[in-house]
Amino acid sequence: MTTTNEHASLIRRGLWITALALVALGGVFAEALLRAPVERWQGPAQKILYVHAPAATMSLMAFLLVGLASAGYLFLKDRRLDTFAEASAEVGLAFGAVMLTTGPLWARPVWGTWWQWEPRLTLTLLLVLLFVGYRTMRTAIDDPDDRARFSAVVGIMALVLVPFVHLSVYLFRTIHPQPVIFKPSAPSLPWEMLRVFIMSMAAYFAVYVGFVTTRYGIGRRAAAEAS
Amino acid sequence: MTTLRGALVIAAKDLRVELASRAALTSAVTFAIMVLVIFNFARDPGEVSLAVLAPSVLWVTSAFAGVVTLNRSFAMEQEHGAMEGLLLAPVGRSAIYFGKYLANLAFVLTVNAVLLPLFVLFFNVALTGSLAWVAGLLVLAAAGYVAIGTVLAAMTVRTRFAELMLPVLLLAFLVPPVLVGVQATTRLLGGRPAGEILGWIRFLAIYDIVFITLGWLLFPATMDE
Amino acid sequence: MTTLRGALVIAAKDLRVELASRAALTSAVTFAIMVLVIFNFARDPGEVSLAVLAPSVLWVTSAFAGVVTLNRSFAMEQEHGAMEGLLLAPVGRSAIYFGKYLANLAFVLTVNAVLLPLFVLFFNVALTGSLAWVAGLLVLAAAGYVAIGTVLAAMTVRTRFAELMLPVLLLAFLVPPVLVGVQATTRLLGGRPAGEILGWIRFLAIYDIVFITLGWLLFPATMDE
Amino acid sequence: MTLSVKPGEFHLLVGPNGSGKSTIARLGVGLLRPHRGTARVAGADPRSSESARRLIGYLGHESQLYADLTPVENLEFAARLHGLAQIDATVAAILDRLEVAAERTIAVRRLSRGYVQRVAICRSLIHRPSLLVWDEPLTGLDQASLDRVIGLVEAVLAEGVAVVLVSHDLPELWRLAGRVHVVEQGTIRFSATTATPLAEFRRQYAEPAR
Amino acid sequence: MTLSVKPGEFHLLVGPNGSGKSTIARLGVGLLRPHRGTARVAGADPRSSESARRLIGYLGHESQLYADLTPVENLEFAARLHGLAQIDATVAAILDRLEVAAERTIAVRRLSRGYVQRVAICRSLIHRPSLLVWDEPLTGLDQASLDRVIGLVEAVLAEGVAVVLVSHDLPELWRLAGRVHVVEQGTIRFSATTATPLAEFRRQYAEPAR
Numbered sequence A: 001m002t003t004t005n006e007h008a009s010l011i012r013r014g015l016w017i018t019a020l021a022l023v024a025l026g027g028v029f030a031e032a033l034l035r036a037p038v039e040r041w042q043g044p045a046q047k048i049l050y051v052h053a054p055a056a057t058m059s060l061m062a063f064l065l066v067g068l069a070s071a072g073y074l075f076l077k078d079r080r081l082d083t084f085a086e087a088s089a090e091v092g093l094a095f096g097a098v099m100l101t102t103g104p105l106w107a108r109p110v111w112g113t114w115w116q117w118e119p120r121l122t123l124t125l126l127l128v129l130l131f132v133g134y135r136t137m138r139t140a141i142d143d144p145d146d147r148a149r150f151s152a153v154v155g156i157m158a159l160v161l162v163p164f165v166h167l168s169v170y171l172f173r174t175i176h177p178q179p180v181i182f183k184p185s186a187p188s189l190p191w192e193m194l195r196v197f198i199m200s201m202a203a204y205f206a207v208y209v210g211f212v213t214t215r216y217g218i219g220r221r222a223a224a225e226a227s
Numbered sequence B, C: 001m002t003t004l005r006g007a008l009v010i011a012a013k014d015l016r017v018e019l020a021s022r023a024a025l026t027s028a029v030t031f032a033i034m035v036l037v038i039f040n041f042a043r044d045p046g047e048v049s050l051a052v053l054a055p056s057v058l059w060v061t062s063a064f065a066g067v068v069t070l071n072r073s074f075a076m077e078q079e080h081g082a083m084e085g086l087l088l089a090p091v092g093r094s095a096i097y098f099g100k101y102l103a104n105l106a107f108v109l110t111v112n113a114v115l116l117p118l119f120v121l122f123f124n125v126a127l128t129g130s131l132a133w134v135a136g137l138l139v140l141a142a143a144g145y146v147a148i149g150t151v152l153a154a155m156t157v158r159t160r161f162a163e164l165m166l167p168v169l170l171l172a173f174l175v176p177p178v179l180v181g182v183q184a185t186t187r188l189l190g191g192r193p194a195g196e197i198l199g200w201i202r203f204l205a206i207y208d209i210v211f212i213t214l215g216w217l218l219f220p221a222t223m224d225e
Numbered sequence D, E: 001m002t003l004s005v006k007p008g009e010f011h012l013l014v015g016p017n018g019s020g021k022s023t024i025a026r027l028g029v030g031l032l033r034p035h036r037g038t039a040r041v042a043g044a045d046p047r048s049s050e051s052a053r054r055l056i057g058y059l060g061h062e063s064q065l066y067a068d069l070t071p072v073e074n075l076e077f078a079a080r081l082h083g084l085a086q087i088d089a090t091v092a093a094i095l096d097r098l099e100v101a102a103e104r105t106i107a108v109r110r111l112s113r114g115y116v117q118r119v120a121i122c123r124s125l126i127h128r129p130s131l132l133v134w135d136e137p138l139t140g141l142d143q144a145s146l147d148r149v150i151g152l153v154e155a156v157l158a159e160g161v162a163v164v165l166v167s168h169d170l171p172e173l174w175r176l177a178g179r180v181h182v183v184e185q186g187t188i189r190f191s192a193t194t195a196t197p198l199a200e201f202r203r204q205y206a207e208p209a210r
């Protein structure tokens, strides 16, 4: 049995990781603004890449982990997996929010529009909404056992849904292509950009670990207090 | 106690029940976005362009979100007979009506306040002054159909299958404001001057006055057993 | 008792509860008609022609009528703790799942069976053999999303604000079948041969198999307290 | 059928299931509209008079509580609805009286049956009504709360409140002094006082199987 | 805490509100999952064993009835769900036993409280369970039905059915021979038998205010 002390130290550790990661991220952003080269066609707007792409990737990774932890919970019935899923979903939503604000901010200057109904964007939007639903449902259930099982069911179903949405949206678009279709697949970045990009990705990952550790510790403590 | 005070007490309680979980508002907003997405995809992109569809989607989504939230309002009174407590309280039936009306309107307007920016985002609408007019139209329309919805929800919640009955009855009343809203929004987003839609605004204002008054007159009849 | 027998007993009871009031079916059908009408009006007739919108309207209406009726299914079990009786009965959880699934599917398909002729009437669709294919697509799509809806409704009915929570979670799952359905229907009504939509039919069939199975696997987790 | 209730009087409605006791109670407070005849509270019809409704404290088969709110929030709402002053103190006092302690800040949905009933009783009392109409108020109460509630009824009777009670728990209520009315097939068939020993009353009125 | 119940035994759970009686009953029949320990019926966990569930007749605070169906339809469904034969006769017999006559073809929604309770009792008995777990089953019953239900409990006990009952109505139930368990703060604090005179039992165990 974990004691209150261990929860406190878990939270403390999470906060430390977060603090260090945020400092690192600040450094990366400074590096991106000051040192990374300005892209020829897009101009300074391209610098959003370092904020946007890692956030998007972390968000999707977080949701993927929710699905896996959910499946694990239903088999093992270990409440820690549920607490982790909860933490990862929330952090995923936070990164998702960054993605959904920086994406349009970037799209406006380069695509001339805030939004494109394009497969990947649609898929991410649906996923973020589904996880908003996931979180909302969690807040609407009092019993911790019910909450854990119900959210695990939704987490797993979301995981299974992803390929279907992807496929259907793709079918939809490739048959009747949009006049302007822009696929934000990674261009082969020059090394200077790639270096900053990888640093940014690493810093973001550290932020994810810090957030999730903190949130997980808080969740464990709340569960211990409730019982 | 005055009708106004009674109404405010009841509306405050409704909002408190909402806040007790906060789930209702998030759900309503997510629901609205989902509807936006579904509509967008339920069209053949080669045939129907996004801009042409935008006003319809905005209005249908707004109306749906309204309908979905109205049931809740009286279901909460019905669950453990709380309505008996309201009926026996020393406030008039009109205090109950206006209390419920205010809480429902606040709720629907909050959902719309979140919906409009998202609509601008997803449908790539230009940020011009006409958006303020669109917002005004949404408020004006909501003021009317929430009044009707409040009366209808009070009746239908007593029938079984309330979730089904309410939209059935309400949708007929939604047709005029939605129709007018779509037409006016199409003009506004098409860059026409606001003066062109004054006739429609007058229409909505009359609709509001008529149905708020009618609701106030008819509501007592829905309460008596 | 075998799972199948248990499922049939439960489904029969659900239909009996429907029949006891008959309100549910009438309301669902009226609801569908009203949605048809609203869509019809919520467009600018100068800009969007009716025929182009037809497939979207058919599918969105069908899906919404489905969502609206699913809540009912578990609300009936919740009202006076009847779910406890089911849980304590000597039938497996899968009997409850398939019983509920069958009743819900029967219900949604009945609504669709009424909807399709009305759609033909309102949208002035030619009566050709491709309509049979459209009907088949509706059945195939419903088979999948009703399975998901059955699992989700079993959970959301136990949360506060069930009427809102179910659509919020279900709508994301409606996107693939509705999308595919609209595309295929557009082709079919456009007079293209049925062979062209075989890929989409396969997609829907896989969707059904995956989610019916997943529902069956996950449903017990929604029941255990 | 006539049932007239004066300040400080205690009336007990008893009778077999389905005989119409709850219906009479609901007619009396104005929740149902009588086919013939009238209901009057302090000379006014509670269906139309707000001041008549202010005098009534009604508790039926349902709790009238919002399951998502706590007991305190529920009672605060009831107090505001009745336009009371000093809401916090009033709510705390009535909850103390029914011994609802730690439970007062837990959502009603999560309370045990007996506690829900206690809070429902508080709700019907919060505005200090002059006429209490309680339909099976002892449901789900433990022995201690039951004694407390009966003590409370005695106290309000002494203050001049009129009390009409529907119940099947005759032995518990027989210690209150008042009139007993046997309801059968929608009307009062027989009346007595609780001065009659209970055994004697039961002999006089052999409850038929309806 | 351990509570073991043998065929033909009668166990009465009593205790203050919120002490955990309903929770224990729901754990016992498998409606709740125990954090520690296990519930066993005829050696099997009712949560996983269909044959164990077949042996249980549970009646909780809710009626488990469909309000839109009539008593007959509700009981027919319960009978089918348990795979019984001769459904019509079985349903008619149990309704006769609880004296539900004209009311049997009226939608449950329109029945009075006492009749709903009677039908709920029928529902828990229809499959002739070997273990009855009833939570406050006497709620809302009139004197005649109460006697009938207690007679019925005596009869099934004699047939070897085990009965666990939660109730606050000690005087009524004291005539049944069996064990009484006082539940406090989620566990059994004290046990006695109904051979102890009720007054003596109450003296021994002065119900605290929790």
Ligand code: HEM
Residues within 6 Å of the ligand: A049, A052, A053, A056, A057, A060, A099, A100, A102, A103, A104, A106, A107, A108, A110, A111, A114, A115, A116, A120, A121, A124, A125, A184, A185, A186, A187
């Ligand atoms: C409008 C909203 C947008 C959303 C929701 C969005 C979403 C995403 C997502 C989910 C990813 C991660 C993909 C993966 O890891 O597989 C991503 C990556 C990326 N996005 Fe966006 N994006 C948006 C706008 C844009 C715009 C306007 C651009 C540039 C013109 C852009 C460029 C990129 C690039 C370069 C990557 C990283 C490379 C890659 O992983 O493919 N995005 N975005």
Ligand SMILES: Nc1ncnc2c1ncn2[C@@H]1O[C@H](COP(=O)(O)OP(=O)(O)OP(=O)(O)O)[C@@H](O)[C@H]1O
Residues within 6 Å of the ligand: D015, D016, D017, D018, D019, D020, D021, D022, D023, D024, E109, E110, E111, E112, E113, E114, E115, E140, E142
């Ligand atoms: N909502 C209703 N609709 C139609 N009939 C009803 C309704 N409620 C009660 N009744 C009928 O009215 C009659 C009297 O019911 P009432 O509830 O007043 O009985 P009661 O004396 O309170 O019985 P109990 O002791 O069981 O509570 C019964 O025959 C009942 O079936």
Ligand SMILES: Nc1ncnc2c1ncn2[C@@H]1O[C@H](COP(=O)(O)OP(=O)(O)OP(=O)(O)O)[C@@H](O)[C@H]1O
Residues within 6 Å of the ligand: A142, A143, D109, D110, D111, D112, D113, D114, D115, D140, D142, E015, E016, E017, E018, E019, E020, E021, E022, E023, E024
């Ligand atoms: N759904 C629930 N969620 C959380 N806590 C609950 C829930 N139901 C009951 N409890 C809590 O569990 C404890 C025991 O409740 P329980 O219903 O078992 O009491 P009880 O002995 O049956 O009381 P009563 O005599 O009032 O019926 C109480 O503190 C109660 O608040």
Ligand SMILES: [Mg+2]
Residues within 6 Å of the ligand: D021, D022, D023, D135, E112, E113, E114
């Ligand atoms: Mg009654």
Ligand SMILES: [Mg+2]
Residues within 6 Å of the ligand: D112, D113, D114, E021, E022, E023, E135
């Ligand atoms: Mg209890």
